[in-house]
Amino acid sequence: MDNNRFLGFDFGGRRIGVALSDPSGLIAQPIDTLVVKGRDDAIQKVCRTIGEHDVVGIVLGLPLNLSGDASELSLEVEKFAERLKKKCPVPIFFEDERLSSRQAENVLHSYGKKIKGHKEKIDRISAAIILQSFLDRRNLNVNRPPGD
DSSP states (O other): OOOOOEEEEEOOSSEEEEEEEOTTSOOEEEEEEEEOSSHHHHHHHHHHHHHHSOOSEEEEEEOOOTTSOOOHHHHHHHHHHHHHHHHSOOOEEEEEOTTHHHHHHHHHHHTTOOSTTOHHHHHHHHHHHHHHHHHHHHHHHHSSOTTO
16 A cells, blocks of 8 residues: 555644544544644654654644734744754645634534643644645545546
């Protein structure tokens, strides 16, 4: 079986949610939340996570404004990606992450869980939502007949 495995990251100042796709690149699942102390620590922990998995690329959530314009945080994520490329030469893709945290909260709520005290779960569920969105769009484009 070909490896089409991707890692997804929900970037945050103190925590980074992590999700991993199955080898076929169809299904994302939350796997971890990295607790970080600054950007250097974040780069180190993300690179370590990448090294632990045989992936063909990573997906970073891009926190755009609701209007779709770049936000201050999305510019920070892009700068982080530039630094990450220098340390971990893996293809990096961006995926719009607008409302992913709200969707993750809704997932927890649907299981009867309270949001308070579950920030790390929200981060990794958000990463899975971001990664799944990327995978769905990617697979739709891969399976689309030419000329559509």
